[in-house]
Amino acid sequence: MPDSGLQRKTFFFLIFAGVITILAITVPFIEDLLSAYVLNQLGLALNPEGRLISPEGAQPGMMVQTFYDLAVNIFHIIKILLWMTLVISVVRFVGYLIFSTALRKSGPSEIASLLRTVLSIIIYIVAFFIIFQSQYPGVQLAPLFTGSTIIGIVVGLALQDTLGNLFAGIALQADQPFQVGDVVSISNRGTGVVESVSWRGVKIRTFQSKLLIISNAVLGRETIEVAPRGNLNARVVHFSSIYNVSPSKVAQLVRETVRHVENVSNRVRPVVRIRNLGEGGLEWEVKYWIENYEKFNDTDALIRQRIWYAFEREGLSFSHPSMSVHMEAERPVVSSDERANAFAEHLSSVPVFAPLSEEEIEKLSRASVKRIFAPGEAIVRKGQEGRSMFIVVRGNVKVQIPDQNGQKVINRLGPNDFFGEMSLLTGEPRSATVVAEDEVDVLEIRKGALRPIFEANPELMTSVCEIIEERKLLLQEQMPEEDLAKPAANRSVLGSIRRFFGIK
Numbered sequence: 005m006p007d008s009g010l011q012r013k014t015f016f017f018l019i020f021a022g023v024i025t026i027l028a029i030t031v032p033f034i035e036d037l038l039s040a041y042v043l044n045q046l047g048l049a050l051n052p053e054g055r056l057i058s059p060e061g062a063q064p065g066m067m068v069q070t071f072y073d074l075a076v077n078i079f080h081i082i083k084i085l086l087w088m089t090l091v092i093s094v095v096r097f098v099g100y101l102i103f104s105t106a107l108r109k110s111g112p113s114e115i116a117s118l119l120r121t122v123l124s125i126i127i128y129i130v131a132f133f134i135i136f137q138s139q140y141p142g143v144q145l146a147p148l149f150t151g152s153t154i155i156g157i158v159v160g161l162a163l164q165d166t167l168g169n170l171f172a173g174i175a176l177q178a179d180q181p182f183q184v185g186d187v188v189s190i191s192n193r194g195t196g197v198v199e200s201v202s203w204r205g206v207k208i209r210t211f212q213s214k215l216l217i218i219s220n221a222v223l224g225r226e227t228i229e230v231a232p233r234g235n236l237n238a239r240v241v242h243f244s245s246i247y248n249v250s251p252s253k254v255a256q257l258v259r260e261t262v263r264h265v266e267n268v269s270n271r272v273r274p275v276v277r278i279r280n281l282g283e284g285g286l287e288w289e290v291k292y293w294i295e296n297y298e299k300f301n302d303t304d305a306l307i308r309q310r311i312w313y314a315f316e317r318e319g320l321s322f323s324h325p326s327m328s329v330h331m332e333a334e335r336p337v338v339s340s341d342e343r344a345n346a347f348a349e350h351l352s353s354v355p356v357f358a359p360l361s362e363e364e365i366e367k368l369s370r371a372s373v374k375r376i377f378a379p380g381e382a383i384v385r386k387g388q389e390g391r392s393m394f395i396v397v398r399g400n401v402k403v404q405i406p407d408q409n410g411q412k413v414i415n416r417l418g419p420n421d422f423f424g425e426m427s428l429l430t431g432e433p434r435s436a437t438v439v440a441e442d443e444v445d446v447l448e449i450r451k452g453a454l455r456p457i458f459e460a461n462p463e464l465m466t467s468v469c470e471i472i473e474e475r476k477l478l479l480q481e482q483m484p485e486e487d488l489a490k491p492a493a494n495r496s497v498l499g500s501i502r503r504f505f506g507i508k
Contacts, residue, residue, distance in 0.1 A: 375394075
């Protein structure tokens with residue numbers, strides 16, 4: 005569909021250019037007619053030099069000659085103005101067609117605007133000299149060029165920095181090494197987000213919220229590192245581990261941890277590899293691809309935090325320099341009996357384990373494992389296979405399921421609440437995602453710890469089934485209809501537990 009704006013501009017340009025052209029062609033005829041009429045009325049004529057003379061060859065008075073020369077110059081000026089107006093209108097219209105229409109998809113508008121201005125000025129100067137020379141052929145322009153050359157040299161020396169910025173800006177914008185919104189790092193100057201690019205210089209907003217202004221002449225001599233906006237830019241985070249830990253275990257643990265960190269792209273798998281065999285342990289690097297590079301500092305810090313929590317949960321240790329002395333307060337040693345008693349107190353507070361005897365609670369506490377999770381970290385994810393359930397010891401978690409707007413929170417749990425029992429007891433995939441709202445300690449209970457208790461205490465299965473039924477009802481009320489139609493959703497919970505644990 006044709007551009008209505010372009011059609012309108014073309015229509016007005018043709019009308020305006022036509023009127024100016026007609027006037028520019030008509031004015032010389034009017035000049036000749038008026039000149040012939042005035043000369044005929046005064047009884048005068050023009051000699052070859054353009055001076056007034058009478059038929060007898062005498063020259064008229066100075067006043068008559070002055071007024072005649074003034075009238076001629078007025079017509080010359082009118083013709084110069086008309087032709088320059090026509091040239092300006094043509095240049096502006098052609099510039100609009102080329103830079104605003106043909107090149108509108110070729111990149112930022114700064115380069116188009118700058119080139120259009122420079123080319124227009126050159127054309128205007130050349131056109132003025134040509135038109136001026138046509139009206140005043142007897143005027144020698146050589147002295148004017150000589151004088152303008154001297155003036156140009158003086159002005160050029162005075163505006164050396166400004167002109168340097170201008171031409172450096174033209175070169176930078178023609179090459180387009182970066183655009184507004186890109187993150188750039190300039191050696192010895194700083195890192196930030198490009199806010200504006202002009203013919204004078206570049207404005208960069210640093211990550212300390214300061215404005216860094218660099219002229220194009222200086223910028224053209226610097227080494228610039230660019231992270232384009234909308235591009236998957238890679239980052240590298242380093243950490244270390246002790247030698248007596250399996251490298252494959254560390255790599256798998258860190259890769260899975262980093263993959264679920266916010267702002268880490270899921271389009272490229274994170275790379276975890278050994279960077280060096282250090283004196284104190286293995287030195288690692290994690291290479292990941294980031295969605296929004298403006299937040300790379302926060303993302304790097306979050307990845308380091310999540311790696312620490314992952315190491316803490318798995319009982320792994322970071323390496324320390326072998327030549328340094330690492331001193332810390334001695335942690336109180338907690339015996340296995342004390343730990344089991346503490347776990348037993350939490351288990352006794354959970355309603356689902358109320359039918360258990362003290363001996364069964366103690367056995368279950370010794371088989372439980374305490375784990376710690378970072379704020380915002382997913383403890384279980386919807387759709388994953390599960391072989392364990394969790395009891396919240398400290399902190400709070402939220403239970404969420406996907407919906408049209410992302411994730412919908414359907415429940416919140418605190419200390420002595422539990423989750424993950426559906427997957428543990430029936431073998432079904434996780435039905436929801438549970439995320440830590442703050443730093444959370446949980447007790448993890450696995451399948452092998454519950455089977456002998458179920459065999460010895462059938463009442464526990466009945467109690468668990470009632471709670472599972474209530475939670476499944478709450479979950480089904482929040483889930484879409486297509487998920488409710490799955491056959492597995494209506495199976496008997498008690499039958500599923502018996503089959504999964506092999507209890508008749």
